[in-house]
Amino acid sequence: MDYLKIFAPATVANVSCGFDSLGFAVDAVGDEMTFTKTAEKGVKITNITGADLTYNIDENAASAVVKKILKDANADFGIALTIHKGFAPGSGLGSSAASAAGAAFGANQLVGNIYSDLELTKFAMFGEEVACGSAIADNVSAAIYGGFVLVRSYDPLEIIKLPVPGELRVVAIHPQIEIKTKDARDVLPIEIPLKDAVTQWANVGGLISGLYTDNYNLISNSLVDIIVEPARKPLIPFFDDVKNAAIKAGALGAGISGSGPTIFALCKGDEIAEKVYKSIKESYQNTGIDFEMFISKINPEGIRIKNSY
Amino acid sequence: MDYLKIFAPATVANVSCGFDSLGFAVDAVGDEMTFTKTAEKGVKITNITGADLTYNIDENAASAVVKKILKDANADFGIALTIHKGFAPGSGLGSSAASAAGAAFGANQLVGNIYSDLELTKFAMFGEEVACGSAIADNVSAAIYGGFVLVRSYDPLEIIKLPVPGELRVVAIHPQIEIKTKDARDVLPIEIPLKDAVTQWANVGGLISGLYTDNYNLISNSLVDIIVEPARKPLIPFFDDVKNAAIKAGALGAGISGSGPTIFALCKGDEIAEKVYKSIKESYQNTGIDFEMFISKINPEGIRIKNSY
Numbered sequence: 001m002d003y004l005k006i007f008a009p010a011t012v013a014n015v016s017c018g019f020d021s022l023g024f025a026v027d028a029v030g031d032e033m034t035f036t037k038t039a040e041k042g043v044k045i046t047n048i049t050g051a052d053l054t055y056n057i058d059e060n061a062a063s064a065v066v067k068k069i070l071k072d073a074n075a076d077f078g079i080a081l082t083i084h085k086g087f088a089p090g091s092g093l094g095s096s097a098a099s100a101a102g103a104a105f106g107a108n109q110l111v112g113n114i115y116s117d118l119e120l121t122k123f124a125m126f127g128e129e130v131a132c133g134s135a136i137a138d139n140v141s142a143a144i145y146g147g148f149v150l151v152r153s154y155d156p157l158e159i160i161k162l163p164v165p166g167e168l169r170v171v172a173i174h175p176q177i178e179i180k181t182k183d184a185r186d187v188l189p190i191e192i193p194l195k196d197a198v199t200q201w202a203n204v205g206g207l208i209s210g211l212y213t214d215n216y217n218l219i220s221n222s223l224v225d226i227i228v229e230p231a232r233k234p235l236i237p238f239f240d241d242v243k244n245a246a247i248k249a250g251a252l253g254a255g256i257s258g259s260g261p262t263i264f265a266l267c268k269g270d271e272i273a274e275k276v277y278k279s280i281k282e283s284y285q286n287t288g289i290d291f292e293m294f295i296s297k298i299n300p301e302g303i304r305i306k307n308s309y
Numbered sequence: 310m311d312y313l314k315i316f317a318p319a320t321v322a323n324v325s326c327g328f329d330s331l332g333f334a335v336d337a338v339g340d341e342m343t344f345t346k347t348a349e350k351g352v353k354i355t356n357i358t359g360a361d362l363t364y365n366i367d368e369n370a371a372s373a374v375v376k377k378i379l380k381d382a383n384a385d386f387g388i389a390l391t392i393h394k395g396f397a398p399g400s401g402l403g404s405s406a407a408s409a410a411g412a413a414f415g416a417n418q419l420v421g422n423i424y425s426d427l428e429l430t431k432f433a434m435f436g437e438e439v440a441c442g443s444a445i446a447d448n449v450s451a452a453i454y455g456g457f458v459l460v461r462s463y464d465p466l467e468i469i470k471l472p473v474p475g476e477l478r479v480v481a482i483h484p485q486i487e488i489k490t491k492d493a494r495d496v497l498p499i500e501i502p503l504k505d506a507v508t509q510w511a512n513v514g515g516l517i518s519g520l521y522t523d524n525y526n527l528i529s530n531s532l533v534d535i536i537v538e539p540a541r542k543p544l545i546p547f548f549d550d551v552k553n554a555a556i557k558a559g560a561l562g563a564g565i566s567g568s569g570p571t572i573f574a575l576c577k578g579d580e581i582a583e584k585v586y587k588s589i590k591e592s593y594q595n596t597g598i599d600f601e602m603f604i605s606k607i608n609p610e611g612i613r614i615k616n617s618y
Contacts, residue, residue, distance in 0.1 A: 017510075018510070151511060152511050152512065152515035152527070152531065153508075153511065158527075190503060191503065193501075194500065198328060201506070201513040202330040202460060202513075204511075204513055204514050205330060205469070205513050205517050206469060209461075209469050209517055212521040221462065222461065
């Protein structure tokens with residue numbers, strides 16, 4: 001293979017109760033990346049569109065990952081990279097994760113498909129570290145594995161792919177405001193009541209059980225975050241209005257995507273998802289804050305190849 | 310139906326990572342209870358064997374539950390109750406829960422089987438409150454539903470029955486020491502680091518995922534409790550020795566059953582369970598503390614009818 005064009009999905013991490021543990025991949029929104037073999041060794045970025053990202057090889061999440069893989073695989077060729085961002089960095093939808101995971105996936109294809117999904121996740125985590133300063137796994141593993149994932153453990157890294165009920169849809173709204181990652185981390189409590197932790201892990205258990213059994217009612221009951229959402233929602237203007245609009249229109253639940261500001265709602269079926277989309281849109285229309293929205297299936301397969309030769 | 314004899318199983322609550330949320334029913338150990346219709350209204354206890362429990366109707370968990378059900382069902386008859394305890398109160402194996410759950414199940418049969426498992430759990434929780442001062446659901450729901458259960462929520466009460474991988478076995482050792490419930494509660498932290506809570510709920514997610522997929526390796530990796538076990542194990546002499554002996558002999562994991570002092574180990578298959586049994590036994594033989602042990606399948610059905618007419 002000399003050339004590869006891929007789609008690397010946006011991802012929703014945390015998923016209400018599952019802070020730093022759960023994530024899922026979006027189907028309708030993501031980046032496009034191309035990988036072209038070059039005789040010259042090493043990696044170069046030939047084009048970035050859709051967002052203003054660095055071309056510095058060691059500071060760009062995608063190129064940093066490609067460089068690492070080329071070295072690890074001892075490749076006797078190089079890779080020229082293009083990145084088209086399909087969604088905004090800083091949205092809370094795993095922008096750097098899509099780049100990093102896409103880079104790991106694409107480079108792996110060109111070096112002969114020698115790495116497992118777990119290994120690709122580790123490479124992509126390096127990209128997260130380059131971009132965000134910490135090697136978080138939830139977004140990148142969701143992008144690579146597809147569907148819902150559980151980051152069971154970091155040491156050793158263990159990623160569990162969870163099933164996706166077929167009628168599950170996600171509606172998301174991205175208010176065009178900036179939340180600094182540092183601010184989103186700073187509002188988190190260092191310690192939490194054991195009692196609240198029990199409530200939270202019972203909900204994690206309920207959500208995962210609901211995914212295995214297509215039990216939308218249980219999924220809905222479990223999409224509750226009593227720890228992180230209360231701390232972070234003041235950073236997102238009109239969060240409660242959006243959430244209430246979503247629930248009122250029939251969403252199973254709603255919460256903050258990653259560290260925000262995107263708010264996601266999970267829904268059963270296209271019809272309800274359309275209603276939820278409209279309801280959220282109406283709730284934000286007169287806030288004076290610009291926003292983007294999408295409706296999507298859950299992406300079951302993760303990164304996909306669009307073209308190759 | 311005028312007479313009923315039932316088996317009400319011992320139960321293991323918490324199951325390492327799932328403090329106050331997870332439980333499972335044991336197959337080999339439990340109480341026997343009989344329920345006989347009487348023309349005279351109300352409940353009486355005609356015999357208690359196997360343990361020294363109160364005959365006071367309102368203070369005995371079983372009779373208190375029967376009384377409540379007879380009243381709720383507006384029964385025009387009474388019930389005479391016998392209780393044979395098959396395992397010791399204060400063991401951490403849900404002794405009061407077996408009595409309370411058994412009472413709810415048995416009384417329901419005699420009033421015409423009108424209550425759901427969820428309603429029976431609520432009645433049994435009243436028995437727990439009578440016996441222990443708090444209406445805890447994990448042991449009673451495990452006894453009533455059988456298999457593994459998740460207490461997803463208390464308000465409203467939601468119990469999720471989880472699948473049981475067929476080769477799962479439990480080995481347990483009950484050191485003959487007393488742990489006061491108050492002491493077991495007092496050593497618990499009020500607050501815990503958010504970081505540890507994340508680790509714990511990722512393990513809850515992993516354990517539940519492992520149960521759904523018969524993934525013994527994942528079950529093993531997830532049977533970790535970094536919050537409650539470290540706080541409580543000093544109350545149980547030689548806990549670490551038992552746990553190490555179990556793991557060394559091939560157990561998937563080991564932990565404190567409920568609030569102890571019983572230590573349980575989960576194993577894959579009879580052969581390993583036998584080895585774990587022997588290994589734990591050897592580890593405790595020279596401690597100078599008396600102990601009882603058992604090996605058991607997971608009880609998939611909960612309380613069962615042994616005889617009726």
